[in-house]
Amino acid sequence: MTDILKKEMNLSASVLSYLFIAFGFMFFIPGYPILCGVFFVTLGIFQSFQNAREANDIVFSALLPIAKRDVVKGKFLFSCFIELCSFVLMAVAVMLRMTVFSEAAVYRDNALMNANLFALGMALLIFGLFNVIFIGGFFKTAYKFGKPFVLYIIAAFLTIGIGEALHHFPGLEMLNAFGFEHIVLQLGSFGTGALCYVIMTLFSYRRACEHFEMIDL
Amino acid sequence: MSIVTVRDLVKEYPAFRLNSVSFSLEAGRISGFIGRNGAGKTTTIKSMLNLVHPDSGEIYFFDKPLSEYETEIKKRIGYSTGTVNWYPRKKIRDIAEVVKCFYDTWDEEAYRRYLAMFRLDEDKTPLELSEGMKVKCNLLLALSHKAEILILDEPTSGLDPFSRDELLELFIELKKTGVAIFFSTHIISDIEKCADDIIYISGGKIIAAMPKADFANRFSINGENLEQTFLRLERGAQND
Numbered sequence: 001m002t003d004i005l006k007k008e009m010n011l012s013a014s015v016l017s018y019l020f021i022a023f024g025f026m027f028f029i030p031g032y033p034i035l036c037g038v039f040f041v042t043l044g045i046f047q048s049f050q051n052a053r054e055a056n057d058i059v060f061s062a063l064l065p066i067a068k069r070d071v072v073k074g075k076f077l078f079s080c081f082i083e084l085c086s087f088v089l090m091a092v093a094v095m096l097r098m099t100v101f102s103e104a105a106v107y108r109d110n111a112l113m114n115a116n117l118f119a120l121g122m123a124l125l126i127f128g129l130f131n132v133i134f135i136g137g138f139f140k141t142a143y144k145f146g147k148p149f150v151l152y153i154i155a156a157f158l159t160i161g162i163g164e165a166l167h168h169f170p171g172l173e174m175l176n177a178f179g180f181e182h183i184v185l186q187l188g189s190f191g192t193g194a195l196c197y198v199i200m201t202l203f204s205y206r207r208a209c210e211h212f213e214m215i216d217l
Numbered sequence: 218m219s220i221v222t223v224r225d226l227v228k229e230y231p232a233f234r235l236n237s238v239s240f241s242l243e244a245g246r247i248s249g250f251i252g253r254n255g256a257g258k259t260t261t262i263k264s265m266l267n268l269v270h271p272d273s274g275e276i277y278f279f280d281k282p283l284s285e286y287e288t289e290i291k292k293r294i295g296y297s298t299g300t301v302n303w304y305p306r307k308k309i310r311d312i313a314e315v316v317k318c319f320y321d322t323w324d325e326e327a328y329r330r331y332l333a334m335f336r337l338d339e340d341k342t343p344l345e346l347s348e349g350m351k352v353k354c355n356l357l358l359a360l361s362h363k364a365e366i367l368i369l370d371e372p373t374s375g376l377d378p379f380s381r382d383e384l385l386e387l388f389i390e391l392k393k394t395g396v397a398i399f400f401s402t403h404i405i406s407d408i409e410k411c412a413d414d415i416i417y418i419s420g421g422k423i424i425a426a427m428p429k430a431d432f433a434n435r436f437s438i439n440g441e442n443l444e445q446t447f448l449r450l451e452r453g454a455q456n457d
Contacts, residue, residue, distance in 0.1 A: 003315075006318060007315045010311060010314070010315050011304050011307055011311065011315050054305075055303060055304040055305060055307070057303075057304070060303045060304070062268060063268075063296050064291065064316075065288050065289070065290075065291035065292040065319055065320065066288060066291075067287070067288060214270070216268070217263070217268040
């Protein structure tokens with residue numbers, strides 16, 4: 001497992017994938033749709049897929065003495081690694097905004113979504129969408145990634161839009177909770193997002209393995 | 218003793234059929250896989266590497282079926298192509314550093330020896346190498362994990378006559394160490410220069426798979442050289 005991840009990180013990855021992890025810090029920006037940061041992180045991962053295709057990475061990997069599903073596993077491990085690195089940055093931002101900055105006027109007077117546990121759950125949901133729509137779509141051919149990426153962009157921005165809008169609907173204001181307000185709801189929404197991420201990623205990985213096994217390279 | 222057996226390989230595409238391809242390869246021999254463009258050479262090679270899925274047929278390496286022992290078999294074979302570059306912007310050193318993790322048979326001393334023999338600079342990227350050096354770079358990786366058979370898809374394609382000659386000389390040297398070499402080509406002089414066996418494919422069918430001398434005895438007429446024989450056979454196949 002570590003060998004294939006090492007190969008992804010040292011040979012296949014674009015440096016942008018690593019740099020774009022820093023977009024996790026966008027959770028600190030007031031008056032900005034913070035979930036766009038999640039999209040930028042996945043844009044960085046997309047660059048690695050592009051890089052890999054130019055370098056004939058998939059065929060090279062398939063020629064290594066590993067099972068074909070390990071080629072798929074490498075891509076998922078790398079993508080999840082980048083996603084979780086940026087998630088840690090987002091989590092740090094959320095923790096600080098829930099504690100030290102919970103009363104800061106710059107965050108309180110913000111028409112857009114607050115960075116709380118619900119936002120973290122939404123971030124994981126968007127990462128899950130990337131893993132299902134983009135990575136899953138890519139492995140249908142192990143070559144074409146334009147259509148899966150466009151579909152992912154549509155799904156991601158719809159999700160961002162819904163996430164930003166929800167707390168403006170009557171009865172859903174508490175989704176924009178500050179500090180530890182409505183903590184059960186915040187934890188519940190975060191847990192739901194995390195569960196969606198795990199289920200979507202595992203589902204996509206299995207389906208991608210099946211597709212990749214059938215493809216002629 | 219056969220170390221590779223390909224039996225009744227069939228792969229159907231809308232406009233092409235690989236038709237019951239069978240042949241075997243032996244240790245310490247060079248087998249030239251010849252056929253015109255589109256004859257089925259690359260499809261056969263890709264099937265042997267499990268990159269394409271044949272509709273039917275069997276492939277055995279070292280008496281083990283590829284379908285069941287793919288990982289184990291791939292540790293003992295090396296693949297190179299003259300037409301594809303891996304990671305063109307990565308240094309050879311970095312590529313080798315990753316590749317060695319996958320082979321418990323990796324021999325660092327052999328790696329250094331071939332690096333010197335091929336006059337490759339580890340700090341160069343494949344993009345900075347000439348076509349001939351790119352093939353050597355792929356061979357370097359294959360030989361450093363002690364591949365017992367080298368499967369080479371058009372390794373001489375795009376090489377100048379001097380680099381081609383140099384590469385074919387290298388094949389002869391490698392053969393002496395017991396390595397089996399299976400290389401596809403559409404350049405008949407490559408076969409004349411170094412092949413022990415000829416596997417001739419035309420229109421997806423194996424026309425001949427035999428030692429070079431036997432091939433000449435059976436197919437050449439009136440003192441033809443190999444090139445003239447192949448051209449006549451191909452023209453005959455076209456007229457059929």
